[in-house]
Amino acid sequence: MAGNSGKHNVRDAELPHAVIQFRRAVRFPRFSMSEGERWGLVVWGKNAERVEAIKAGERFDFAGGQCLAEDVELIYEGPANLEFSRAAGYLDSSAGS
DSSP: OEEOOSOOOHHHHHSOEEEEEESSOEEOSSOEEOTTOEEEEEOSTHHHHHHHHHHHTOOEEETTEEEOGGGEEEEEEEOSSHHHHHHHTSSOTTTTO
16 A cells, blocks of 8 residues: 555644545556555645645646646545545445444
């Protein structure tokens, strides 16, 4: 599962989060994303700019290259909670039900 794999701190949990899902397979200089693959991110700094670019239908920096907004879908934006974890694919969609 791709996404933020670095250290997380309390501040990250207090910030908004988002999940994008790739509509098609895309190759980037650093790595590739498969169709349907999801990427969870903390919406702050550069990631906030990425989310705004997606909403505006613009291209954005991703994995050392450029990604077109039309190649992804913003499937979640909100707090770092159970719904975020489900949207990111970290938990089975039936977890906590």
